[in-house]
Amino acid sequence: MYNDNRSGSAWPQMLNLTEMFHVGKYLYTSNGNSFGMSSIDTMQMFKTKSIPEVVDLAKYPIGSQFTVTSIIKPLPNATGFYDYSIPEIPCGSYPLAVGYGINQVNSDNFSKGMIVMHNHSCANLPYEISSVQVSGMDFKQIKFS
Amino acid sequence: MKTLHLSIIAGLCISIALSLFLVVIETTRPSNVFHSSPAGQTTAYPSNLTEQLTKACTAGPGMSCDNQPVTMSQNNETNTLTEYRCGQFFTVPQDNHIFGSETYPVLILKENSVDVPRSLIQ
Numbered sequence A: 001m002y003n004d005n006r007s008g009s010a011w012p013q014m015l016n017l018t019e020m021f022h023v024g025k026y027l028y029t030s031n032g033n034s035f036g037m038s039s040i041d042t043m044q045m046f047k048t049k050s051i052p053e054v055v056d057l058a059k060y061p062i063g064s065q066f067t068v069t070s071i072i073k074p075l076p077n078a079t080g081f082y083d084y085s086i087p088e089i090p091c092g093s094y095p096l097a098v099g100y101g102i103n104q105v106n107s108d109n110f111s112k113g114m115i116v117m118h119n120h121s122c123a124n125l126p127y128e129i130s131s132v133q134v135s136g137m138d139f140k141q142i143k144f145s
Numbered sequence B: 001m002k003t004l005h006l007s008i009i010a011g012l013c014i015s016i017a018l019s020l021f022l023v024v025i026e027t028t029r030p031s032n033v034f035h036s037s038p039a040g041q042t043t044a045y046p047s048n049l050t051e052q053l054t055k056a057c058t059a060g061p062g063m064s065c066d067n068q069p070v071t072m073s074q075n076n077e078t079n080t081l082t083e084y085r086c087g088q089f090f091t092v093p094q095d096n097h098i099f100g101s102e103t104y105p106v107l108i109l110k111e112n113s114v115d116v117p118r119s120l121i122q
Helices: A112-117 B001-026 B049-057
Strands: A014-016 A024-031 A032-043 A048-051 A052-054 A066-074 A080-082 A096-098 A127-134 A138-143 B103-107 B115-122
Touching: A024 A080, A024 A112, A032 A112
Parallel strands: A096 B103
Antiparallel strands: A014 A052, A024 A032, A048 A066, A066 B115, A080 A096, A127 B115, A138 B103
């Protein structure tokens, strides 16, 4: 069953899946060997909905699974590139391109902060994503240096 | 010969009766029942999005939605999200760079599209 103290820090029993879903960009700055990062939330450029919106983790024994289905609709001004969007495996989020063809998307379109965040270790959460499926969108494997 | 004629007439009557029965069943079915429709065809649904989406998309592989795309209409007057396209799902590769891969999967959305990601969480 749900253990809110599994990793030494308390996690909320009610998992708000709407809050898990964020789309945005990273601002990455560097100065010599140091760097700084901040994020810009761009959720106002999308309409989203998650079903269910909230899950009571106590209802799911360890080892059991549940499915979260979301809808994402980019608004007309959403064309662009985003460093994070839908949560991915094992943690973090998939980069996202809106309004561009597969051949127009390359590594230069994304912030270096995206690489930094993907190299970051994962937090020990009381749940993990085991599979992500999509309908209606494409994906492309991009090499980042 | 008379028996043959009677058999043909009886068969026709049964066929007509069966057709009428199916037509009645189809026309009296509640409008909020999930319908699949051919790809590209738009069908308006009066019931709420959550119910339809749950029926159509949250089930596992093999459900009708996985095999046959469904499109719902958008309410432009209220500017609400009442449209989605739940076509065939495919699994997005996970980020394998921690295992030495230098590539990252990037999701690509079209303008004015409605896309449906779903995650299996354990």
